[in-house]
Amino acid sequence: MTSELLDQALVEEATKKSGLIWVRGSGPAARALWHVWHEGAACVIGDGPGEQPLPGLTDGGPAEVTVRSKDKGGRLVSWTARVVELAAGSPAWEAAVAELKGKRLNAPDGEAMPERWARECRVLRLEPTGATAALPDSSLAEAPLPSPATTREPIPAGLPRLLLKKKRRRGQRPS
Structure with a gap:
């Protein structure tokens, strides 16, 4: 009984304090998701x-959640979850959205976001x-999922000259 309570406390505190959780549904890869801890569960939108x-998160289905340390980035705990989809406009949905709205960064529509x-x-x-x-014995590191945001191309050949030219211009005194 004590072990179960300690595990429950670890899951709750670690998940509350972490900005991201890694979630794997029925798909092959875990995905980093921002979330809020609300009334005993991690809520995501x-x-x-x-x-x-x-992807892979279906109502009533299972999910594996991995929580990392906010300061060191290492794995703190992995726990299993049951996915529950909240109906839009329900009291549970309204409460979760109120919490999520406060944590959503750079929203394009501000106050119209819940609608x-x-x-x-x-x-x-x-x-x-x-x-x-x-906790696993190995790192379980995986290659990142393909994304245009991670593609890096070589810098143009003339860029260093342009940057150096601007520095020289700023360094000269006006006559």
Whole structure:
């Protein structure tokens, strides 16, 4: 009993303090998601234009959540969750959206965000089942998912000359 309570406390405190959680649904890869801890579960929003994708997370399905340390970035705990999709406009949805709205950074529509979320997005609760996984012996590092944001191209050949020219111009005194 004491071990279960300690695991529950670890899951709650670690997830509350972490800005990102890594979630794996029925898909092959875990995905980093921003979230809020609300009423005993991690709440996430996504699958709409301009919001994070939630692949493999289906209502009633399982998910594996990995929480990292906010300061060191290392794995603190992995726990299993049951995915619950909240119906738009329900009291549970309203409460979760109120928390999520306060944590959403750089929203394009500000105060109209909840209406857009109700129309175009899904709000999910990741409810802990009580099972935690043992920490692995290896790193389990994986290659990042393909994304245009991670593609790096060589700098243009003339760029260093242009930058050096601007420095020289700034360094000269006006006559």
